[in-house]
Amino acid sequence: MMTPARAVPGLRHAWAWLCLLAGLAGCGEQSPKTYLVEGKISFKGKLLPLGILTFVPKDGKAEVCKINPDGSYKLRAPAGKHAVEVIAVPAREGGRRDPNVEGGIDYRGVPAPKPLVPEKYNRYTTSGIEVEVLPSDSNTIDIILP
Amino acid sequence: MQTGEFDTNQNNGTYASHYRGVMGAGLNGKVVGNNTTHCGSYYTDGMFYPGSKVRPADILDGTANTLAIGEKLYEPRTWLRGADTSDGGVNLCVTACGNVRWPINSDPCLLSYDASPETCLFNDIFFASRHTGGANFVYADASVHFVQDSISMPVYQALATIANGEVNTYSD
Numbered sequence: 532m533m534t535p536a537r538a539v540p541g542l543r544h545a546w547a548w549l550c551l552l553a554g555l556a557g558c559g560e561q562s563p564k565t566y567l568v569e570g571k572i573s574f575k576g577k578l579l580p581l582g583i584l585t586f587v588p589k590d591g592k593a594e595v596c597k598i599n600p601d602g603s604y605k606l607r608a609p610a611g612k613h614a615v616e617v618i619a620v621p622a623r624e625g626g627r628r629d630p631n632v633e634g635g636i637d638y639r640g641v642p643a644p645k646p647l648v649p650e651k652y653n654r655y656t657t658s659g660i661e662v663e664v665l666p667s668d669s670n671t672i673d674i675i676l677p
Numbered sequence: 678m679q680t681g682e683f684d685t686n687q688n689n690g691t692y693a694s695h696y697r698g699v700m701g702a703g704l705n706g707k708v709v710g711n712n713t714t715h716c717g718s719y720y721t722d723g724m725f726y727p728g729s730k731v732r733p734a735d736i737l738d739g740t741a742n743t744l745a746i747g748e749k750l751y752e753p754r755t756w757l758r759g760a761d762t763s764d765g766g767v768n769l770c771v772t773a774c775g776n777v778r779w780p781i782n783s784d785p786c787l788l789s790y791d792a793s794p795e796t797c798l799f800n801d802i803f804f805a806s807r808h809t810g811g812a813n814f815v816y817a818d819a820s821v822h823f824v825q826d827s828i829s830m831p832v833y834q835a836l837a838t839i840a841n842g843e844v845n846t847y848s849d
Contacts, residue, residue: 562827583788583796585779593780593830597787597796620713622794632761638768643714644794650711655830656704 563591565607568670572617574648575677578602582619582647586662587655588612610666614655615674619647652676695753698725698774699744702834704841716770717798722838724817725774727760737840740818744836747804748812749775751785770799777837779803781812781826
């Protein structure tokens with residue numbers, strides 16, 4: 532059902548935030564200490580110009596970051612061993628604007644771009660790449676995908 | 678279930694859902710399609726996915742250990758869209774359900790599905806909420822739990838599957 536409350540969406544949101552803040556006061560778990568990790572990532576000796584890199588620890592939250600055009604990455608992660616996963620798919624080119632399809636562009640007939648790394652690297656369970664983050668903010672870990 | 682927020686990206690003027698079914702974690706090859714652009718593949722080892730007919734008896738991991746529906750913040754769509762395609766059926770964007778692919782409350786700027794290249798795909802858009810530190814999920818036994826975004830990926834994936842044989846080590 533459409534509600535007439537649309538006229539004052541800001542007010543509705545203010546209430547939502549108030550409730551939220553009241554509900555959260557005094558709670559919240561201390562997240563584990565994280566350390567700066569920097570490095571370069573390459574596949575078959577060539578730096579990757581794009582993609583998403585994820586560190587998955589044995590326990591705790593996975594940390595995700597972008598791969599920069601120069602092949603570098605930077606993230607913060609808890610100390611310890613992390614399984615690594617890498618997804619690198621170039622942007623799609625072409626397509627026709629069509630507001631009726633999801634994403635607003637009709638890509639029928641346009642070939643999908645080829646991923647830059649084999650599929651096994653897309654999952655931490657199959658990548659076979661593991662790194663160890665030390666409890667220091669000067670971690671330099673170059674990730675080399677063979 | 679209408680939350681009163683409008684989808685600013687598409688379907689202007691329609692209510693957008695901030696909840697969606699959990700399609701699973703795509704473990705053991707339970708993945709449909711190998712699409713790497715825009716919509717992405719969808720997982721079929723959870724409670725809800727296109728064509729799913731999961732019965733309580735199928736939830737071998739236990740209904741108290743299985744996620745059914747979770748909060749979504751980023752790129753909301755109306756439930757009524759179900760799923761749609763921009764590639765003539767090859768690429769299925771599931772709007773009513775989502776994959777457990779990324780951590781809860783991942784950084785939307787980083788994982789924007791609108792980014793170029795589209796490294797975060799539509800079906801993979803993370804479960805998320807405006808609550809600090811996690812998101813609410815309905816479990817298969819109809820109980821609601823706040824799942825912290827510090828949950829480890831293997832445990833989160835285990836909760837997302839209905840019959841992968843894992844023991845639930847997570848409690849809120």
